[in-house]
Amino acid sequence: MKAISQRSIGGPDVLETVEVPIPQPAPGEVLVRVAASGVNPADWKLRSGAVTVLGPPPFTLGFDFSGTVRELGEGVTEFGVGDEVFGMVLSRDGAYAEYVVVPVAALAPKPATLDHVHAAALPTAVLTAWQALTEVRPGDRVLIHAAAGGVGHLAVQIASAAGAHVIGTARAANHEFLRELGANELIDYTTTDFTTAVADIDLAYDLVGGDYSVRSLAVLRPDGRVVDAQGEPIDDPRYHRHYVQVSGADLREITPLIESGKLRVEVERVLSIADVVEAHKLSESGRVRGKIVLTTWAD
Incomplete structure (x- = not known):
């Protein structure tokens, strides 16, 4: 072959x-x-x-x-x-x-x-998003960095389907696309520092790396947390480094969202x-x- x-x-x-x-x-x-x-x-x-x-x-x-x-x-x-x-x-x-x-x-x-x-x-992108967002609840304020990317655009839909208020960082050219997927607020990271634009976040999802997780800690609620799929671990109880797990069972669980049109x-x-x-x-x-x-x- x-x-x-x-x-x-x-x-x-x-x-x-x-x-x-x-x-x-x-x-x-x-x-x-x-x-x-x-x-x-x-x-x-x-x-x-x-x-x-x-x-x-x-x-x-x-x-x-x-x-x-x-x-x-x-x-x-x-x-x-x-x-x-x-x-x-x-x-x-x-x-x-x-x-x-x-x-x-x-x-x-x-x-x-x-x-x-x-x-x-x-598979990899949707499992990464799904497993990172398992604790999202209706009404949570969820901040997703790199929201238009392979994992990010799926995370927007998963968080939205869970009833969260979804805030995404992305270039302005992708804002309409992300609104169609369920994002409630959008920040153009090329012109705006997200730490000056949002607050009271329950979960910040870092798909960028670098200093994004550290900066995201500043916009959390007291009991909020950062879930990081990219960077080096941070010594902070509000920080969680997430690594995707291979799981056919999770793919089966996600499939109804796909077949119902709630996840594309x-x-x-x-x-x-x-x-x-x-x-x-x-x-x-x-x-x-x-x-x-x-x-x-x-x-």
């Missing part, structure tokens, strides 16, 4: 198409024929060496996928061959490939209302996986609204 691999750490040009054997599912695993793969900021961070959790190259990137079950490992009864599924995989043999092997607990049935492209855009994913660009270098350059620019998705090679 074809896969996108890299033999060294570096810029987008280290990504190359290689031929490798089709992997075989072990007990409790499923072999999926990949139809589409999502692109996440973590991909270019791993490629460039900014994040090292996969260890040294060679490895194949790609956390998110949507596709069709082709083979079942021993003991798997939750799915059948031919089922359409989506999910998130944390592996050195990722989803930038024609096939990927996934633990059954990481999979969920593809939402019936989504094509493979939009399903592949979801914005796909800014769809590219062939043959154009993965261009996709990484675009992702690394930090100017993506929603997600980038790669469709697999033509048969």
Whole structure:
């Protein structure tokens, strides 16, 4: 099968198409024929060496996928061959490939209302947002930084669906888009310091990093908290560093919101996986609204 691999750490040009054997599912695993793969900021961070959790190259990137079950490992009864599924995989043999092997607990049935492209855009981003916002309650004031990004625009919808008053930071060009998704207030971070524009926040969600979490502490209610998906931990009881957890069960729980139209994913660009270098350059620019998705090679 074809896969996108890299033999060294570096810029987008280290990504190359290689031929490798089709992997075989072990007990409790499923072999999926990949139809589409999502692109996440973590991909270019791993490629460039900014994040090292996969260890040294060679490895194949790609956390998110949507596709069709082709083979079942021993003991798997939750799915059948031919089922359409989506999910998130944390592996050195990722989803930038024609096939990927996934633990059954990481999979969920593809939402019936989504094509493979939009399903592949979801897993990492929607799990990150969903798990970070589990304690949001009706009436909470929720501040979401980078609200128009891949995780941010989903977080806006999840918080809104929970009954929160949602405040987002984003460029002015994205404000109308975010209002349509349920944001109540918006701050243009290029012209306004959010610490002067908001107060009494129950939960601030940091998807930017840098000093955003520290600054967000200043706008909290006394019992408020900062949930950070980006930066270095802070020694403050109101601060929580969040790391996404792979969970097919959570994807199943989120699916009714998707199928009811209360949660939608914005796909800014769809590219062939043959154009993965261009996709990484675009992702690394930090100017993506929603997600980038790669469709697999033509048969």
